[in-house]
Amino acid sequence: MKLSSKMERCGLSPMRKFNPLADEVKARGIKIYHLNIGQPDVETPAPFYQALRAFDEKVVAYAPSSGVPAFVDAVRGYYKRIGVELKRGEVLPTFGGSEALQMTLATILDDGDEIIIPEPFYPNYATSVTLAGAKIHPIPTFVEEDYFYADRARVEACINAHTRAIFITNPGNPTGSILTPDQLRLMLDIAREHELFLICDEVYREFVYAGEPLLSALQFPGYEENVIIIDSVSKRFSACGARVGCVISKNAQFMGEVMKWCQCRLASATVDQIASAALYGMDPSYFDVVRDEYRLRRDTMVKKLKEIPGVICGMPRGAFYVMCALPVDDADKFQTWLLKEFSDHGETVLFACGEPFYATPGRGKNEVRLAYTINAPDIARAIDILKIAIEAYNKR
Amino acid sequence: MKLSSKMERCGLSPMRKFNPLADEVKARGIKIYHLNIGQPDVETPAPFYQALRAFDEKVVAYAPSSGVPAFVDAVRGYYKRIGVELKRGEVLPTFGGSEALQMTLATILDDGDEIIIPEPFYPNYATSVTLAGAKIHPIPTFVEEDYFYADRARVEACINAHTRAIFITNPGNPTGSILTPDQLRLMLDIAREHELFLICDEVYREFVYAGEPLLSALQFPGYEENVIIIDSVSKRFSACGARVGCVISKNAQFMGEVMKWCQCRLASATVDQIASAALYGMDPSYFDVVRDEYRLRRDTMVKKLKEIPGVICGMPRGAFYVMCALPVDDADKFQTWLLKEFSDHGETVLFACGEPFYATPGRGKNEVRLAYTINAPDIARAIDILKIAIEAYNKR
Numbered sequence: 001m002k003l004s005s006k007m008e009r010c011g012l013s014p015m016r017k018f019n020p021l022a023d024e025v026k027a028r029g030i031k032i033y034h035l036n037i038g039q040p041d042v043e044t045p046a047p048f049y050q051a052l053r054a055f056d057e058k059v060v061a062y063a064p065s066s067g068v069p070a071f072v073d074a075v076r077g078y079y080k081r082i083g084v085e086l087k088r089g090e091v092l093p094t095f096g097g098s099e100a101l102q103m104t105l106a107t108i109l110d111d112g113d114e115i116i117i118p119e120p121f122y123p124n125y126a127t128s129v130t131l132a133g134a135k136i137h138p139i140p141t142f143v144e145e146d147y148f149y150a151d152r153a154r155v156e157a158c159i160n161a162h163t164r165a166i167f168i169t170n171p172g173n174p175t176g177s178i179l180t181p182d183q184l185r186l187m188l189d190i191a192r193e194h195e196l197f198l199i200c201d202e203v204y205r206e207f208v209y210a211g212e213p214l215l216s217a218l219q220f221p222g223y224e225e226n227v228i229i230i231d232s233v234s235k236r237f238s239a240c241g242a243r244v245g246c247v248i249s250k251n252a253q254f255m256g257e258v259m260k261w262c263q264c265r266l267a268s269a270t271v272d273q274i275a276s277a278a279l280y281g282m283d284p285s286y287f288d289v290v291r292d293e294y295r296l297r298r299d300t301m302v303k304k305l306k307e308i309p310g311v312i313c314g315m316p317r318g319a320f321y322v323m324c325a326l327p328v329d330d331a332d333k334f335q336t337w338l339l340k341e342f343s344d345h346g347e348t349v350l351f352a353c354g355e356p357f358y359a360t361p362g363r364g365k366n367e368v369r370l371a372y373t374i375n376a377p378d379i380a381r382a383i384d385i386l387k388i389a390i391e392a393y394n395k396r
Numbered sequence: 397m398k399l400s401s402k403m404e405r406c407g408l409s410p411m412r413k414f415n416p417l418a419d420e421v422k423a424r425g426i427k428i429y430h431l432n433i434g435q436p437d438v439e440t441p442a443p444f445y446q447a448l449r450a451f452d453e454k455v456v457a458y459a460p461s462s463g464v465p466a467f468v469d470a471v472r473g474y475y476k477r478i479g480v481e482l483k484r485g486e487v488l489p490t491f492g493g494s495e496a497l498q499m500t501l502a503t504i505l506d507d508g509d510e511i512i513i514p515e516p517f518y519p520n521y522a523t524s525v526t527l528a529g530a531k532i533h534p535i536p537t538f539v540e541e542d543y544f545y546a547d548r549a550r551v552e553a554c555i556n557a558h559t560r561a562i563f564i565t566n567p568g569n570p571t572g573s574i575l576t577p578d579q580l581r582l583m584l585d586i587a588r589e590h591e592l593f594l595i596c597d598e599v600y601r602e603f604v605y606a607g608e609p610l611l612s613a614l615q616f617p618g619y620e621e622n623v624i625i626i627d628s629v630s631k632r633f634s635a636c637g638a639r640v641g642c643v644i645s646k647n648a649q650f651m652g653e654v655m656k657w658c659q660c661r662l663a664s665a666t667v668d669q670i671a672s673a674a675l676y677g678m679d680p681s682y683f684d685v686v687r688d689e690y691r692l693r694r695d696t697m698v699k700k701l702k703e704i705p706g707v708i709c710g711m712p713r714g715a716f717y718v719m720c721a722l723p724v725d726d727a728d729k730f731q732t733w734l735l736k737e738f739s740d741h742g743e744t745v746l747f748a749c750g751e752p753f754y755a756t757p758g759r760g761k762n763e764v765r766l767a768y769t770i771n772a773p774d775i776a777r778a779i780d781i782l783k784i785a786i787e788a789y790n791k792r
Contacts, residue, residue, distance in 0.1 A: 241666030
């Protein structure tokens with residue numbers, strides 16, 4: 001029977017598509033180092049569990065579509081600490097940053113529309129853009145230029161009559177690049193001048209490793225009609241499984257339309273919102289400890305990658321991924337081989353293949369995204385395995 | 397700035413759109429009887445809370461996109477008790493039945509496609525159909541015929557080259573109608589003969605009040621390629637706020653495409669899936685008690701409604717709603733007046749206005765859906781208020 005041509009144009013997630021094969025490999029007793037997915041091993045803070053256990057309503061009832069007030073207020077409190085005043089209706093809780101993306105793109109994009117996104121980008125953006133009937137107009141970026149894109153001429157060259165929005169990830173996934181305040185202001189100016197939305201995925205905001213002054217797009221007054229923020233507790237508080245995020249905007253017309261999606265799926269989960277609200281009570285010093293740990297992991301991963309002949313990667317300044325080119329013909333074939341035919345002392349490696357991170361055909365074929373969300377010794381071992389595997393693969 | 401024309405064609409949920417106004421009314425000290433939403437006051441069973449409190453993983457990690465195995469297996473066990481064998485990949489957990497709907501419709505429907513749905517129907521179906529670029533082709537049904545639609549000629553008259561699926565709710569929301577096994581088989585036959593999906597929203601399956609032999613569409617062998625089930629713990633176990641449901645199908649091609657949506661939003665919530673798995677361990681006698689309570693509420697509501705001159709309603713045989721025509725000009729205006737200008741001893745009533753339950757223009761204008769999910773004395777009082785209000789409204 002016929003299925004949606006839009007869904008048929010979408011792909012499986014490169015972070016997850018090898019999972020069924022990986023499960024088979026594990027069943028054979030092979031250990032897999034998971035560099036494929038941004039699932040931190042950092043413990044979820046205790047207040048989450050305390051709130052979970054303290055929940056004692058007799059009925060696990062629907063939350064309001066506008067969210068559990070305690071959660072919305074916790075998000076508002078977090079933003080107030082960086083000088084951003086948000087009203088209640090300007091924060092709408094979602095099923096993770098993922099649903100915030102889905103509803104934002106479904107609310108903005110029409111058939112035939114275009115959205116500008118620097119590439120490489122988080123591949124799941126493409127699914128929601130495609131389902132809305134639109135397409136990604138990429139701004140190509142390159143490791144040799146430190147994934148730079150905040151240039152007026154480059155960005156404006158991508159704008160045409162079909163353009164509805166510019167979508168940036170800051171800090172970048174998969175690149176780890178971050179925008180300086182001046183660069184972010186330039187992106188805001190371009191969006192405002194061309195009457196476009198600037199959608200900012202800021203879920204990695206706390207993870208910047210050199211003390212750079214990373215600003216939220218909300219911290220720039222005068223762009224209220226243009227800015228939409230995608231946020232989430234997943235990475236920030238190592239609570240990916242809670243599936244709690246939010247969409248934030250001061251554009252009332254946009255938020256009014258988003259509410260239709262919110263009401264259509266009734267509400268996001270009640271207990272998870274309550275437990276996530278408790279996370280925002282963490283002292284900001286919490287992030288210092290986590291940041292130090294990720295910095296160690298990043299340094300370990302990049303140092304080890306540089307030891308592999310032919311590997312090309314930059315030094316990510318934020319988030320927890322390294323995008324790199326491997327000296328192999330095809331990352332997808334290499335990953336299949338790593339799972340089906342290779343192991344070193346009973347161990348192998350899983351990564352996210354690079355091609356779906358690009359909209360430009362042909363780019364990313366020999367690239368992979370590696371997440372440094374496992375501990376440093378495991379990262380060192382995983383990259384050693386990768387080195388041995390690359391040699392063996394190219395000698396076949 | 398321009399927003400999606402598809403989203404602009406959608407409406408707010410009639411179950412929730414008056415909530416902001418209702419909050420203002422409550423702030424003035426007015427008590428509101430909520431007949432607008434299917435939020436049961438029945439206590440969520442203890443195993444949910446026990447599982448919640450027993451959760452002791454150090455990291456609240458992403459679940460697999462295919463679901464927490466314990467939850468998937470609990471659903472499989474539930475179906476096994478009614479003779480339906482399901483493999484693991486045939487059940488995919490979702491954020492409530494709502495997301496199961498969203499992903500099913502996004503997977504099947506293309507721009508210009510049609511889906512056949514008996515009207516009145518659950519209004520949130522329309523949002524997902526519209527966002528997919530498709531439209532609802534209604535089978536009109538009427539209270540005078542007990543909302544009957546399972547007739548070959550009536551259904552086939554709606555099928556054309558654009559038709560992709562037939563969507564039924566069994567038991568019906570908002571009608572409370574249920575299909576006999578022969579009627580359900582007829583719907584299955586029509587779907588198979590015309591190579592259409594039969595999407596069956598069966599979330600109210602346990603709520604049938606006269607011991608009718610209600611069957612799941614999965615219990616009919618030979619229709620595996622056609623049947624898609626929407627299911628949820630929300631109503632069944634009075635756990636609406638858990639936002640846990642699932643999509644079930646033996647059509648591997650369909651499930652493969654649905655997996656793209658599942659991976660795009662990574663996973664549904666980990667702890668809620670674990671806690672919901674525990675609900676399926678409830679002894680089936682649990683439903684007997686709950687069913688008796690709902691039957692009492694239904695009888696109370698219908699008896700009281702019949703006392704109001706000019707009200708027209710049937711006797712719902714399942715679910716927990718009564719669709720009825722009120723002797724007023726416009727339910728929407730009446731609801732606004734009920735909130736803004738009326739109260740009886742400081743109390744008023746909230747219902748879901750009928751028009752969005754229909755795709756045929758002009759139908760449902762003086763109809764409302766009333767949920768009998770509050771206790772019987774409150775229902776009796778609420779319908780008394782409705783009676784007084786109708787008189788006052790028509791005398792203005």
